Amino acid sequence: MTSSLNLWLIPVLPLAGAAINGLLGKRSSRTAVSIIGLFFSGAAFAWALSVAWRVSPAALPYPEYIAHWIRSGSFSADFALYLDQLSLIMLLVVTGVGFLIHIYSVGYMWDDPSYYRFFTYLNLFMFFMLTLVLANNYLLMFIGWEGVGLASYLLIGFWFTKDSAASAGKKAFIVNRIGDFGFLIGLFLIIQHFHSLNFTQVFEQVRPYTAEANGAGFLTAIGILLMVGACGKSAQIPLYVWLPDAMEGPTPVSALIHAATMVTAGVYMVSRSHMIFERAPIALTVVAVIGTLTALFAATIGITQTDIKKVLAYSTVSQLGYMFMACGVGAFSAGIFHLMTHAFFKGLLFLAAGSVIHAVGGEQDMRKMGGLRSYIPWTFLTMGIATLAIAGFPPFAGFWSKDEILWQAYSSPHGKVFWLIGLITAFITSFYMFRLLFMTFFGDYHGAQVDEHGHGSHGHGHDDHGHGEPHESPMVMLAPLMILALLSVIGGLVGIGNRFEHFLEPVFGSGVSEAAGEAASGFTEYLLMGISVVVALLGFGLAYLFYVSQPLLPQKIAASLNGFYTTILNKYYVDEIYAKLFVKPLLDGSTSILWQGVDRKVIDDTVNNAADGARHVSDEVRHMQSGNLRSYAGWIAAGSAVVIAYMIWMGVR
Amino acid sequence: MSVHLVLFLAFGVVCIAGAINLLAQTHPINSALSLIAVMAALAGEYLLLGAEFVAAVQVIVYAGAIMVLFVFVIMLLNAGVEDRTKGSRIAVLFGVPGMLGGSILIAWVMLHHSGTEAVAAGALPGDPRTLGQLLFHEFLLPFEITSVLILIAIMGAVVLASKPPSTPAAGLARKVD
Amino acid sequence: MVPLSYYLVLSGILFACGVAGFLIKRNIITIFMSIELMLNGVNLSFVAFAAHWHALAGQIFVFFVMVVAAAEAAVGLAIIIAVYRTRETLNVDQVNLLKL
Numbered sequence: 070m071t072s073s074l075n076l077w078l079i080p081v082l083p084l085a086g087a088a089i090n091g092l093l094g095k096r097s098s099r100t101a102v103s104i105i106g107l108f109f110s111g112a113a114f115a116w117a118l119s120v121a122w123r124v125s126p127a128a129l130p131y132p133e134y135i136a137h138w139i140r141s142g143s144f145s146a147d148f149a150l151y152l153d154q155l156s157l158i159m160l161l162v163v164t165g166v167g168f169l170i171h172i173y174s175v176g177y178m179w180d181d182p183s184y185y186r187f188f189t190y191l192n193l194f195m196f197f198m199l200t201l202v203l204a205n206n207y208l209l210m211f212i213g214w215e216g217v218g219l220a221s222y223l224l225i226g227f228w229f230t231k232d233s234a235a236s237a238g239k240k241a242f243i244v245n246r247i248g249d250f251g252f253l254i255g256l257f258l259i260i261q262h263f264h265s266l267n268f269t270q271v272f273e274q275v276r277p278y279t280a281e282a283n284g285a286g287f288l289t290a291i292g293i294l295l296m297v298g299a300c301g302k303s304a305q306i307p308l309y310v311w312l313p314d315a316m317e318g319p320t321p322v323s324a325l326i327h328a329a330t331m332v333t334a335g336v337y338m339v340s341r342s343h344m345i346f347e348r349a350p351i352a353l354t355v356v357a358v359i360g361t362l363t364a365l366f367a368a369t370i371g372i373t374q375t376d377i378k379k380v381l382a383y384s385t386v387s388q389l390g391y392m393f394m395a396c397g398v399g400a401f402s403a404g405i406f407h408l409m410t411h412a413f414f415k416g417l418l419f420l421a422a423g424s425v426i427h428a429v430g431g432e433q434d435m436r437k438m439g440g441l442r443s444y445i446p447w448t449f450l451t452m453g454i455a456t457l458a459i460a461g462f463p464p465f466a467g468f469w470s471k472d473e474i475l476w477q478a479y480s481s482p483h484g485k486v487f488w489l490i491g492l493i494t495a496f497i498t499s500f501y502m503f504r505l506l507f508m509t510f511f512g513d514y515h516g517a518q519v520d521e522h523g524h525g526s527h528g529h530g531h532d533d534h535g536h537g538e539p540h541e542s543p544m545v546m547l548a549p550l551m552i553l554a555l556l557s558v559i560g561g562l563v564g565i566g567n568r569f570e571h572f573l574e575p576v577f578g579s580g581v582s583e584a585a586g587e588a589a590s591g592f593t594e595y596l597l598m599g600i601s602v603v604v605a606l607l608g609f610g611l612a613y614l615f616y617v618s619q620p621l622l623p624q625k626i627a628a629s630l631n632g633f634y635t636t637i638l639n640k641y642y643v644d645e646i647y648a649k650l651f652v653k654p655l656l657d658g659s660t661s662i663l664w665q666g667v668d669r670k671v672i673d674d675t676v677n678n679a680a681d682g683a684r685h686v687s688d689e690v691r692h693m694q695s696g697n698l699r700s701y702a703g704w705i706a707a708g709s710a711v712v713i714a715y716m717i718w719m720g721v722r
Numbered sequence: 723m724s725v726h727l728v729l730f731l732a733f734g735v736v737c738i739a740g741a742i743n744l745l746a747q748t749h750p751i752n753s754a755l756s757l758i759a760v761m762a763a764l765a766g767e768y769l770l771l772g773a774e775f776v777a778a779v780q781v782i783v784y785a786g787a788i789m790v791l792f793v794f795v796i797m798l799l800n801a802g803v804e805d806r807t808k809g810s811r812i813a814v815l816f817g818v819p820g821m822l823g824g825s826i827l828i829a830w831v832m833l834h835h836s837g838t839e840a841v842a843a844g845a846l847p848g849d850p851r852t853l854g855q856l857l858f859h860e861f862l863l864p865f866e867i868t869s870v871l872i873l874i875a876i877m878g879a880v881v882l883a884s885k886p887p888s889t890p891a892a893g894l895a896r897k898v899d
Numbered sequence: 900m901v902p903l904s905y906y907l908v909l910s911g912i913l914f915a916c917g918v919a920g921f922l923i924k925r926n927i928i929t930i931f932m933s934i935e936l937m938l939n940g941v942n943l944s945f946v947a948f949a950a951h952w953h954a955l956a957g958q959i960f961v962f963f964v965m966v967v968a969a970a971e972a973a974v975g976l977a978i979i980i981a982v983y984r985t986r987e988t989l990n991v992d993q994v995n996l997l998k999l
Contacts, residue, residue: 694997696995696997697992697995698994699992702922702930703922706918706921706922717831721831724900726900726901727900730901730905730906734909738916741912741916741917741936742916744916744920744932745920745924750926750928750929750932750989753929757935757936760913760939764939764943767906767943768943768946770901771906771946771947771949772950773946773950773958773961776942776958776962779962780942780965783969784935784939784965784968787969788972792928792931792935792972792976795928795976795980796928798980799928799980799983801989814923817923818919820919821915821918821919824915825912825915825916828908828914829908829911829912833904833908846950846953846955848958852955853955853959853962856955856956856959861956861959861963864963868963868966872969874970875969875970875971875973876973878973878977879976880977881977882980882981883976883977886984
């Protein structure tokens with residue numbers, strides 16, 4: 070056995086940072102807060118690297134027991150950590166990207182009055198996310214799951230004085246809760262059948278089951294319920310509606326939580342539970358269908374959005390759909406691969422978008438941008454790299470992972486439909502990403518001049534050094550961009566020759582992908598790769614046509630497809646439908662039934678009527694004490710008459 | 723129709739007539755006098771039952787002392803005729819039938835359910851000798867307690883009925899010595 | 900020969916008259932006299948039962964009832980005198996300082 074890796078340090082260090090900043094931050098200087106925040110998250114990253122360096126593959130999976138927690142009859146769950154290849158990758162992604170975003174936030178949030186609070190929440194989020202990733206049982210993972218939901222709520226509503234931000238935070242938490250409900254029922258089923266929530270124990274018991282090919286058994290039920298939870302956390306249909314609203318939070322939050330890490334928790338959970346899903350084909354199909362549909366659906370909405378962050382939000386939903394598609398066809402390692410590359414380029418996209426917003430003084434509407442590439446060249450460069458990555462151009466990271474997913478989909482049984490929809494979505498993705506790039510950085514600048522106290526429509530605290538024209542961000546913000554850009558370039562190369570897959574083999578087994586890989590020929594694989602690249606180029610070309618060479622064309626097309634366009638522009642009215650179907654009846658029901666009916670009538674009235682009743686009774690009874698001697702005499706006589714009558718009756722019987 | 727029964731009925735009629743008269747009269751002195759008549763008739767009933775000592779005590783104590791006290795107080799306070807109010811009319815309206823009904827009920831129950839064996843006249847001689855022996859042997863404790871009771875009653879009556887002091891200081895002085 | 904029940908009926912009638920007077924009359928002294936009437940009725944039933952069951956204890960009890968009645972009459976009349984001094988009336992309805 071290797072010596073103890075002290076894995077527990079990794080989650081606890083950010084927790085310490087959160088505690089220190091939370092308690093002392095208000096009275097500390099910005100520098101002190103930054104140092105604390107950066108130190109603890111950096112230390113977590115450094116420790117994760119050291120763990121990755123020190124641990125030998127033979128020692129994995131590595132359990133680490135911290136403390137005793139629940140022992141209730143035959144059920145027990147402990148504070149214990151579990152390291153295997155899957156959690157190692159997640160660990161490095163979370164701490165690495167997290168640390169970069171901490172650095173970026175120092176620059177982005179510098180002028181915000183609640184600076185310390187931001188870093189407190191950010192560190193708190195890191196703690197919960199790392200708990201989620203390192204947990205060795207579903208219950209501890211659920212704590213992390215809920216905790217990241219809490220951190221997300223706190224950070225989305227960071228500027229809580231703004232109504233829309235506070236509502237967005239609530240919406241995120243509530244919609245997540247709905248997913249968590251399904252997750253919990255799934256956990257209850259697991260406890261009922263396997264009497265444990267410990268990964269090792271559960272999966273050992275699951276192993277002997279064969280795939281329930283016909284009909285739905287309890288494994289299918291568990292799988293679908295776990296997927297419900299994942300839909301909430303990872304913003305899939307029908308629980309994705311919170312993610313676009315979550316853009317109310319500061320951009321580093323969007324980058325960290327809603328692109329790189331938290332939303333990937335659902336993918337991680339599904340991959341962790343692959344043993345269950347592999348034995349429940351119906352559940353797996355459900356996962357694939359949801360993922361694919363979401364990918365296409367969100368991509369279509371992304372075409373019409375004008376807020377730069379909203380485009381990226383829908384793009385995130387769409388890419389998450391890809392990851393679930395991969396899991397759904399059994400290619401869990403491909404899903405994780407895409408998770409990793411997505412963290413790089415989507416994180417980069419968000420951070421760069423933040424840089425753009427910072428440059429134009431808070432404006433987020435792309436129609437008011439344009440031609441920025443001469444003003445902010447570094448941002449343009451990094452964002453361009455990220456766009457190439459997400460569109461799937463080789464040799465950038467996105468190409469390798471997305472293509473792996475499409476290939477696995479194609480070669481899986483009944484998977485060609487998924488492959489086709491995925492391909493169409495790739496085309497749309499390429500189109501709207503390049504649309505974003507062109508609208509922001511090419512053409513003429515349509516924006517307002519950034520003046521001394523320039524505020525756009527989303528004024529933050531960081532734009533009080535306007536110079537009258539868009540300006541580049543400081544180095545502290547640019548450095549993470551460059552590092553992430555580098556990762557977006559080379560990050561995908563680990564996937565060449567199935568190296569990534571082999572790395573994860575101890576976790577997922579050789580499974581579906583190998584078999585599928587041997588079944589089809591190498592030529593098909595290269596052909597499909599080529600098709601993907603062509604599709605990406607088509608997207609690029611169309612975007613170029615619409616937004617660079619013929620800028621009036623989009624308007625004309627939108628006008629001619631008016632009804633269709635408006636529907637997509639309004640996000641298919643999903644929010645409105647939900648409001649009518651669920652929110653309004655719930656609110657009305659609450660008001661009329663629960664508030665007026667139960668709270669007022671039943672509870673309040675019971676108390677009031679009890680008091681009133683007591684008063685009325687005493688009102689009647691007090692007449693006995695009249696101060697009138699004769700009435701006393703009358704009462705005495707009446708009472709004694711009753712007693713005498715009773716005694717007579719008893720005697721007579 | 724024995725003599726016993728005739729005497730019983732005679733005394734009984736006097737009792738009841740006196741009782742009803744007590745209710746019917748408005749001036750309290752008339753009520754007091756009819757009550758004296760009732761007590762005398764009751765003494766006769768006691769004699770029929772052979773309780774001669776009780777009969778004597780009834781006449782001496784009840785009719786002779788207590789009723790005299792009542793008459794005394796009535797004279798002292800110069801009580802007048804009761805005035806008729808609305809309340810009194812209602813009371814008569816409801817009370818008389820009520821009392822009648824109650825009496826009939828009691829009579830019916832008694833006659834119906836208790837034994838009809840007769841009590842002989844003078845069945846149980848209550849001569850003073852026997853009573854005295856009983857009183858001072860078995861009932862000694864109640865006897866002594868009632869003597870204390872009488873003492874307390876006397877003291878209480880004297881205090882309550884005494885004239886209130888003309889000035890508070892005089893009352894205080896009285897209490898001190 | 901007089902049955903026991905006749906005595907009891909007489910006693911009951913006397914008692915009922917006493918209760919009626921107690922409720923109907925407004926003069927305090929008359930109410931007191933009704934109470935005495937009730938006590939007398941009860942005395943009669945005691946003596947009747949004593950004769951019926953050949954137990955002299957009944958007559959002893961009558962003895963004690965008379966003592967108590969005497970004490971009560973004394974004290975009660977003293978109270979009536981005290982009340983008359985302050986209220987100047989013997990009407991029981993007007994002794995109502997405790998009325999709300």
